[in-house]
Amino acid sequence: MIRLILIFLALTTVIGGFRIGTGKSDITGPVTQVMMMGYAELGQTGQGILQRLWARAFIIEDPKTKARIVFVNTDTQSMGDIIKKRVVEKLQERYGPIYTEGNVMISSTHSHSGMGGYLQYTLYEISVLGWIEETANPMVQGIMQSIINAHDNLVDGSLALSSGELLDSNINRSPQAYLLNPFEERALYKHDVDKNMTVLSFKNNQGHDLGLVSWFPVHGVSINNTNRLINGDNKGYAAYLVERHMNRNISPSFVAAFAQSNEGDVSPNTLGSFCTGTDIPCDGTRESKCPSGSKCNGRGPGWETSGIESNRIIGENQALKALELYTSESTQVDGTVDYVQRYWDITKAVVTNHDKQSKLCAAAMGYAFAAGTTDGPALHGFHQNTTHGNLGWDIIRNIVKRPSANQRRCQAPKPILLDTGEMTSLHAWQPEILDIQLFKLGNVFIYAVPSEFTTMSGRRLQMAIKTALIENYLGNEDTIVIHSGPANGYASYCTTFEEYQNQRYEGASTPYGPNTLQAYIQAFEELVFMMANPTNHSIVSEELPDYTKKSFNLTPIYRSDQSHLFRSFGDVLRDVSSDHFTKTSTPIVVSASFVAGNPRNDPMLNKTFLTVEKKIAKDQWKVVRTDDDYDTRFSWKYKHQLLGTSEATVEWHVAHDVEPGVYRLGYIGNSIAPFSNTDETFQRESVS
Structure with a gap:
C-alpha cells in the first residue's frame, strides 16, 4: 500500500x-x-x-x-x-x-x-x-x-x-x-x-x-x-x-x-x-x-x-x-x-544599420509629445505629425535648454521640445x-x-x-x-x-x-x-x-480633521431616501453622505471605505459590496478646507438583477485630531 x-x-x-x-x-x-x-x-x-x-x-x-x-x-x-x-x-x-x-x-x-x-x-x-x-x-x-x-x-x-x-x-x-x-x-x-x-x-x-x-x-x-x-x-x-x-x-x-x-x-x-x-x-x-x-x-x-x-x-x-x-x-x-x-545604459548603445554604425541619442521629447494622443489631447496649438518646430516655442525651449547641434542631428526628424537628456538641473529627467x-x-x-x-x-x-x-x-x-x-x-x-x-x-x-x-x-x-x-x-x-532623495513633492499638505459643528465623525449628513425602490432596466443610484476625515490619513490597504450591507435577520447584516465593486462609488471633498471639515459620499448603482431586500450603506474612515500624529478609525451606516 x-x-x-x-x-x-x-x-x-x-x-x-x-x-x-x-x-x-x-x-x-x-x-x-x-x-x-x-x-x-x-x-x-x-x-x-x-x-x-x-x-x-x-x-x-x-x-x-x-x-x-x-x-x-x-x-x-x-x-x-x-x-x-x-x-x-x-x-x-x-x-x-x-x-x-x-x-x-x-x-x-x-x-x-x-x-x-x-x-x-x-x-x-x-x-x-x-x-x-x-x-x-x-x-x-x-x-x-x-x-x-x-x-x-x-x-x-x-x-x-x-x-x-x-x-x-x-x-x-x-x-x-x-x-x-x-x-x-x-x-x-x-x-x-x-x-x-x-x-x-x-x-x-x-x-x-x-x-x-x-x-x-x-x-x-x-x-x-x-x-x-x-x-x-x-x-x-x-x-x-x-x-x-x-x-x-x-x-x-x-x-x-x-x-x-x-x-x-x-x-x-x-x-x-x-x-x-x-x-x-x-x-x-x-x-x-x-x-x-x-x-x-x-x-x-x-x-x-x-x-x-x-x-x-x-x-x-x-x-x-x-x-x-x-x-x-x-x-x-x-x-x-x-x-x-x-x-x-541605452544611451551608450551603438547600433548597426545598413553597415553604418550609429550611437543612440540622449533623451529628448518632440513637439507632438505636447499634442497628446487622440485618447487624451494635451496642449492647445500642438499637433501630431509635427516634424518642424516653430520660432516661438523654440525660443521658450532654448531658455530652458538649447539642444546641442549633435542632439538635433541625432534626433532628426524630431523637432525637440524638451531636451531632457542634456538637462542637468534637479536630477535625470x-x-x-x-x-x-x-x-x-x-x-x-x-x-x-x-x-x-x-x-x-x-x-x-x-x-x-x-x-x-x-x-x-x-x-x-x-x-x-x-x-x-x-x-x-x-x-x-x-x-x-x-x-x-x-x-x-x-x-x-x-x-x-x-x-x-x-x-x-x-x-x-x-x-x-x-x-x-x-x-x-x-x-x-x-x-x-x-x-x-533629490526629488520634490508639491502635493498639497493635508491638515488635521475637524468634525462638523454639533456633529461627530461618521455622522450621516444626507441619508438615503426612505422610499422603496423597484427594479428598472437602468441602475437606480442610491447615496448617502457622511462627516468625514481625509482618506489620506489611511489608504485602507486590503480594507474598504464603504460597505453595502444586506439585512439577513434581525440585527444581522451581511456585506455584499465594498469600494472595489464596479457598481459602487466612494468620493470625498472638503466642505471648508481652512477649517478641515470634509464629507464623504457613498453611492450604489443598483442594477436590475440585485436581489430584493433591505440594504444599508456604510462609511469607514479615519480622522486625525489637531496636534496629534495618530488617527482614529470610525464606522457608520446610513439608515436602511
Missing part, C-alpha cells in the same frame, strides 16, 4: 512539472488630492475610488533545479524602477537571496486612472507634482504582500498556454505611422494591431484552478482624463470580473492578471476619433484640425453613455475571452525555468539605465521592457528574440515569446525607425532617437546570449541610480 502511494506521488510530481503559487494584495495609495498618472492633465487629482488597485503575483519554481521566477502584474500606469528595487530589498530581508532583481518581474496594466508619484525621473515627476512616498510606500507594501501570499501558497502544479483572436476591443490610433512600415512586413499580419490574446493557466496537481495571466495589447484609457476616481481601467475591470466569477462559482482564491503587451499605438476607443461635439472625423494632425472649442478625441463603444460604460465593455470583452481560453484546449508547458536580467529581463518557462519566454512599444516595434522585437533563441539552441520554431510591459521601470515609447519619421505622438515620445528599437533588439540578443552562456560575464550590467 505504501509503495502504491509513493508511486502515485511520484507520478503526480511528474505530471505537474512545477511548484506554483498565486497571491494578490491591495496597492491603493492616496485616493484624494494626488494627481493621477498617465494623462499629465493638470488638476486631474483623485477624489475617491471607483475600484481599488491590486498587485497580482505568480511564482513558478523548477522542482529539480530550484530556479524560481516571480511575475507580478500591477494596476498602474507603469512600474517604478526604484519600487521594484525596494520590493526586492524587503523580500531579501525576509527570505534571504531567494528573490533578486533577476527573477522578479513587475509588469503594469498601464491604467491611466491610478495615483502618481512612483517614478523617480523629473519629467514624470513634473506630470504628477513629484515623487510621493505616500504613493510609493503602499505600492511597495502591497506588491511585497502579494508575493508573500504566493510564496505561502506554493503547491505542485501545472501550467498551460492558450491563445485566440479577440476582435472589437482595440484599434490602431496612429495608422498613418504604421503604414510607413515596409509593405512586405505589413503583409505578414492580418491587422494593424495584434488581436491575439495569450493566456497562461495555473492549476494544482488535483486540477483545481489557481489563476491565470492574460496578455493582450490595449491602452488603459477607456476612462478619460476628466475622471477623478481611482480605478484599474479596462484591465482592472477584466480582472475583477474573472475573479468574481471564479471565486463565486469555482475557486475561492483564484487570481486573474490582465497584463499589457505592445500597446504603444493601440487604443480601446474602437469607434475612432472625432471632434468633440461633432461627428467630424479627426486624427490629431494640423490637417484635421477641429473647430474652435473642440478637441480630437477617441470614442469607445459606450461613449454615448460614459467612459465607465466603454470601460465595462472593453474589460468584459477581455474577461470573457480569457475565461474561454482558460477552459479551452491548451498546450501543456513543460521544461526548465530560467531567467536573466540586466541594468542596461528621463532614465538612461533600463531594467530589461527575460524569463524561460520550458519553451515559453516572457520578456519585460520599460517602454511602450508600438504594434510593429513589438512584433520585430519578439521575432528577433525568437531568432536569437533558436540560434543559441534555447528555442525552436514552436517557441512562444511573450511581450510584457511597461515593466520594471518607465522610459516612454518605442517606435520603429519608419514610424519615427512620421513624428506622431508615439514617435515624438520615443526619447532616444530613431534607432531606439534596434538598440532594444541588440540588447535582448545579448540577454539571450547571457542565458545560453551563464558563465560568460563579458556583458556589463550597470548600477541603478536612486534619485528619490
